[in-house]
């Protein structure tokens with residue numbers, strides 16, 4: 028089987044997870060009658076330190092429902108320019124939620140409280156109403172870089188002063204917590220809403236949980252329904268999510284070690300340069316002198332799958348289906364191709 032480093036979304040459920048899914052107790056979740064979904068929502072809320080949770084099919088829907096719930100159409104959504112909510116979600120925040128996207132040019136996916144203060148304009152007939160600021164931790168486009176507790180608190184303080192609601196896209200929140208050796212609550216505390224993904228490094232086949240206060244989640248539940256996210260016997264999926272929360276977090280450090288090994292190995296090769304990060308999580312961004320699509324194409328027959336995320340940038344993501352031996356094999360394939368890559372055009 029190929030060594031699939033395209034994303035941590037590619038993992039397959041383990042036999043233990045499949046078994047938990049097979050025997051899950053279920054009910055109709057639109058009637059609020061699925062006990063396994065409720066259990067997952069409660070468990071996720073406890074782990075993140077917020078009152079209530081809402082199981083949704085994807086991180087994209089989780090962010091969208093959060094934006095819909097926080098904002099009225101026309102209100103501004105501040106986020107780092109390459110945050111997933113602005114960069115990858117087909118403009119759903121504008122198209123479906125009616126938000127006015129306001130990108131903040133950050134450094135490695137981060138911005139400060141003062142950056143936010145500079146971007147938020149005063150109340151004036153001409154301007155959209157300031158509404159919501161979103162933070163992404165870890166930040167995907169910057170190679171899984173983390174926001175520390177202090178950096179998060181700085182932006183939350185500014186948001187409070189400015190009267191903005193706050194959302195954390197924590198698709199990989201547990202990766203950030205493990206890298207910083209802090210509890211996830213420390214990075215989530217103070218946000219009005221938090222989205223976590225079960226189907227990335229934690230290894231569930233499907234699902235995210237949106238977290239917030241009881242009243243926020245009650246409104247979010249209505250908004251999930253309008254975008255078609257009301258699922259019926261979803262306990263089968265939620266059981267996978269519960270298994271992911273139980274077994275997935277403890278092994279993320281291994282993915283981070285593998286990513287660090289890949290980063291060191293790749294950076295030593297001619298024509299490749301690894302974008303530095305302060306804290307290595309489970310991603311590696313590699314700048315290549317030869318065109319990135321050619322690397323993707325030529326690694327594939329060698330059994331190594333990676334994504335091009337720019338004309339000369341590759342992204343590699345480690346996860347539970349990537350072993351130590353896979354890391355060594357992937358590095359060997361890169362080393363082999365690096366010898367000839369200078370001649371590609």
Ligand code: TLP
Pocket residue numbers: 033034035036084085086087088090111112115163165167196198199224226235
């Ligand atoms: N990220 C995917 C792709 O969409 C790029 C990936 O392979 O990394 N927030 C963040 C920070 C994400 O990285 C992603 C997925 C999402 C939200 C959306 O989650 P899904 O794929 O469940 O809609």
